[in-house]
Amino acid sequence: MKVTLFVTCVVDIFETDIGKATVELLERLGCEIDFPKKQVCCGQPFHAAGYVERSKPMMKDMIETFENSEVVVTPSGSCALMFKKYPEILANEPNWAKRATTLAQKTYELTDFIVNVLKTENVGAKLNGVATYHTSCQMTRLLGVKDSPSKLLSNVEGLQMKPLPYRYNCCGFGGTFATKMAEISEQMVDEKVNSVIETNADILIAAEGGCMMNIAGRMQRRNVPIKVMHIAEVLNSH
Amino acid sequence: MIQQRESFLNNIAKALGRDVNMANKPELKWQYNPQSSTLINLSKNELLQLFKSQCNTIHTNYVVSKVADLKNELKHRVELNGGGPVSLWKDERFAEFGLQSLIEEEWPALNVAVNEWNPDIGAANLTQAKRSNVGITFSDMTLAETGTVVLFSNSGKGRSVSILPKTYIALIPQSTIVPRMTQAAQFISQKVKNGEAMPACINFISGPSNSADIEMNPIIGVHGPIKATYIIISDR
């Protein structure tokens, strides 16, 4: 299957390993990957901060960029969700809204794509360790991708999964929230880090680059020696 | 008397972008109707079981009695709760259920003061209810899901009886038990639509008063009764 990768700006700049793992994983599952270089940011940080008008040119760029793709896959629930919001945001411009709807319909978050389009729950991954999984709010609650990550992770050979206490509470990232309300965000991420420590896991798995930056950044500051991995990296281990 | 209605409603209509509508009753056409199918398939016995299990949740003692035993059961329950004075409604059901001799003879003989609601003495009824240890009413309708008794007030059925005394005892004919508040709402709404007079006060009561306002600790007994007992009358 031909798959167009929407890698997200966080992965493009900071978390390149996630992008590499995504490419290798999808190729192993028989996909042919293309990466349109015109892709930029989906506009989420601008939109979320209230700059809705200013985020529209970016959205239109992205709609054009992915116009010829069959399916678009991204290793980020919140960026996938952003694509799915385009039609509503551009509702006042019917022509763009229509094109946005086409993009929204063919866009998938990575684990959702593997489980529900490729119909695979076992990707043949092997990773020894004890891990816990952080459910990102946007992906789980708003995009509605709830079960795919746990289905995939339960089939990783050698990996023991521990439930994360208070998994439903936000880690305190929230895009600009982490900088605008840094003092509150610190308390939230601290509680999250404490919950992770409580599981005795040596790996924290997440499916969202933003949450990973946040939790890993706090762990680093607190010298907590727990490895943070994106689910694509876990599924690409073998 | 209604004051300042016109301009107020005009503001609303203007915000909604239309003229004021006071004449055309909006059609109530709902897409969803979950309440009509909730708990409706329970048998009479299942309803009773549900009602009983809910009593435990709402900190309410319950006992099942036949009409023939009701007098002794009530007498016993009042004793268990510390005796009189007793406040009760002026309600024909007390006689119908064989409680007249208890009220008029046995309790007075035991020095248990009985205050039957009496419209002729006005506010003195409230003072009596305030001083009473036990308040007793029948249930007009009873909701299994929530352990709720529904009371329709009238001149003989004072509101104070179920709220001022320390202990509240409800007499519940099993035939009054319906699945949940849905059935009570339908019943009342139908009365309204038929143009029947509304009681000034309808009380849905579920157990003793309580609060969680202090460190979320459950406290039983705040302004209303501190204890509640339901006597379910199984053959009525």
Add this chain to the structure above:
Amino acid sequence: MPIKISNNRFKDIVHSNLQDQFMRSSMSGAQDGLRLSRLKIINELGDWEEWRSHGEEIRKHVLENLDYYLNELSDNVEKLGGYVYFAETAEEANRYIEDVARKKKAKKVVKSKSMVTEEIGLNKHLEAIGIEVVETDLAEVILQMDNNDPPSHIITPALHKSKEDIRKIFMEKLNYTKTSDPTELARHVRETKRDDFFTADIGITGCNFAIAESGSVGIVTNEGNDRLTTTIPKTQITVMGMERIVPTFEEFEVLVTLLIRSAIGQNITSYVSVLSGPKRMEDVDGPEEFHLVIVDNGRSKILGTEFQSILHCIRCAACINVCPVYRHIGGQAYNSIYPGPIGIVLSPLLGGYDDFKDLPYASSLCGACSQACPVKIPLHQLIHKQRQVLVEELDEVPIQEEVLYKTFGLGGASNVLYTTSTKMISSLMKTFIKDKKYISKGFGPIKEWTSNRDFPIPKSERFRDWFENRERRIKE
């Protein structure tokens, strides 16, 4: 007490609240307890989503036909012999209630819990004309006795107080002599307030939902103080926000079901009272005179706007009870009588953006609130809309931020700019590096971030470069 509860700045209150360990543990403890009980109790109802959808359609219908239902309600109250006053502003509402009190030569009023009377500042108004106002809800008693400490929650407003705090307050103000046992404390309130119900000239209540078809007001409580308030005093005044209305008993029942389960995680409260006008002539107890005060106070300005659905709110606090921000900062930090997600949306709309412009940013937009709302108000989306209003309509943004977003906005819109700017960031940031993987002291947009977290260093080879190089290698 109007909507705003202090003159302090949001960030200052947050900072000091975060040091209050007792407050924080009560907020998180309450959230954890209520979460479990709420989930258990909503599951018992069968298809909760269907209930929510029904709740939503009822609220939507009511708001769209609000004029009709308020007209029907007021007609029916009048038929029953009650008085209805439509108050456009808080001042009008207070003045009307003052007039009633003066006519009754009232010296004392008893109150059951009511958010809308908090909102219009009724207590202060009545006290200013020499009337004794006695709050009777246990939590409201605690706050009133503690020099009118503001609420930290809309259902359990004294959540931030420990039982020791409460004991101290009662010893000082209510001649209390016993322990800090919650039941003993509550019994003392029962005993000290009991006579107030009998000596009060007026009972004042709020209203959970009015029922248009019968001219009734419905009140939901656990303590029974609303019942005493509406049974004993000769005059009853009920104050309601204009949107708190349903067409018939059948919708009333649905919303009560949603409200109670969402609010306290139980399937019922001890009391749900439906009161229709003054007592009937032949009745003995109940008020001889009944006044219904219907309050607008800024609500009609929300109607017809993109914020209309916030008026669907049934004040259950489910959004507050799941909010991960509220969990840490507590209710008083919002500086409004309406805290949490509902407060973020509602406070600027009712109280103005000047006083509440920080609130829309006090959310990570995690969506827990929207998911918990029993009438499906898209709360996190409305919070986002508030940001949009601040940024695009009111221009309420710091200049540095605007410059940043303008630059990045342009950069994002153009692939060339994106490409060069991401390369620039990469090289710029390297100047501030502590070790090889993380930045621990950042500048500009990441300064705040690095105050408590490390920030990853941009990779020297971006993903797009890697992908391009890899393609090239494969071809070769």
